[in-house]
Amino acid sequence: xxxxxxxxxxxxxxxxxxxxxxxxxxxxxxxxxxxxxxxxxxxxxxxxxxxxxxxxxxxxxxxxxxxxxxxxxxxxxxxxxxxxxxxxxxx
Amino acid sequence: xxxxxxxxxxxxxxxxxxxxxxxxxxxxxxxxxxxxxxxxxxxxxxxxxxxxxxxxxxxxxxxxxxxxxxxxxxxxxxxxxxxxxxxxxxxxxxxxxxxxxxxxxxxxxxxxxxxxxxxxxxxxxxxxxxxxxxxxxxxxxxxxxxxxxxxxxxxxxxxxxxxxxxxxxxxxxxxxxxxxxxxxxxxxxx
Numbered sequence: 001x002x003x004x005x006x007x008x009x010x011x012x013x014x015x016x017x018x019x020x021x022x023x024x025x026x027x028x029x030x031x032x033x034x035x036x037x038x039x040x041x042x043x044x045x046x047x048x049x050x051x052x053x054x055x056x057x058x059x060x061x062x063x064x065x066x067x068x069x070x071x072x073x074x075x076x077x078x079x080x081x082x083x084x085x086x087x088x089x090x091x
Numbered sequence: 092x093x094x095x096x097x098x099x100x101x102x103x104x105x106x107x108x109x110x111x112x113x114x115x116x117x118x119x120x121x122x123x124x125x126x127x128x129x130x131x132x133x134x135x136x137x138x139x140x141x142x143x144x145x146x147x148x149x150x151x152x153x154x155x156x157x158x159x160x161x162x163x164x165x166x167x168x169x170x171x172x173x174x175x176x177x178x179x180x181x182x183x184x185x186x187x188x189x190x191x192x193x194x195x196x197x198x199x200x201x202x203x204x205x206x207x208x209x210x211x212x213x214x215x216x217x218x219x220x221x222x223x224x225x226x227x228x229x230x231x232x233x234x235x236x237x238x239x240x241x242x243x244x245x246x247x248x249x250x251x252x253x254x255x256x257x258x259x260x261x262x263x264x265x266x267x268x269x270x271x272x273x274x275x276x277x278x279x280x281x
Binding site for chain 2: 063
């Protein structure tokens with residue numbers, strides 16, 4: 001029981017950061033999904049992508065929506081999961 | 092002019108203080124402008140990667156201050172006026188060559204190089220704020236050259252500030268006066 005608890009806790013600690021909601025990837029850049037994949041997906045959502053910056057394990061997207069309004073968002077570079085904070089990659 | 096103003100070159104300002112040999116040079120508007128601009132640049136610099144709100148407000152405040160200063164440079168007190176300290180390139184170069192020769196004149200207001208620095212700092216601050224504001228508009232949001240321009244001009248502005256501080260320290264040393272204190276008190280010796 002105690003052992004199971006420790007193993008589980010360690011497991012959570014080790015995998016936690018990589019999959020934690022709303023955080024940038026902590027993996028090496030080699031593990032990142034390609035920028036082009038994110039860009040294609042965003043274009044499919046109707047966005048005009050101006051620039052995608054790589055920032056500490058995040059992709060920060062600068063884009064316009066269909067109405068021509070600016071859209072700023074950050075994505076985990078490893079999972080391409082959208083994060084709540086557009087400045088998540090900035091420190 | 093009743094008595095020669097030392098041997099120190101072109102002193103065309105007023106003699107505001109009759110009682111002693113101290114002149115009131117920088118009026119409150121000039122001093123408040125100067126230190127408020129310092130503050131807004133410092134705050135903008137420190138918040139460039141942390142708080143967009145504060146960063147943007149610092150830029151707006153800087154532009155408002157510069158607009159007021161431009162007006163004050165036309166209607167303000169004598170030493171605050173551009174006509175008192177803005178000189179052509181030839182005069183500035185001549186002044187700098189006298190500095191190299193160790194024979195520069197002392198000015199109660201800005202010396203020609205200092206006057207040029209005032210304009211350069213205000214121009215760089217304005218350009219930084221303008222490109223920064225552009226980055227927030229739909230038309231320029233995420234356009235790479237706008238961000239690059241904002242970054243580069245802001246760094247050039249920091250470089251100008253460092254040169255400005257160097258010039259102030261050098262002139263203070265050369266003429267045995269504390270020019271930083273003068274920007275607080277407004278007073279200098281005649």
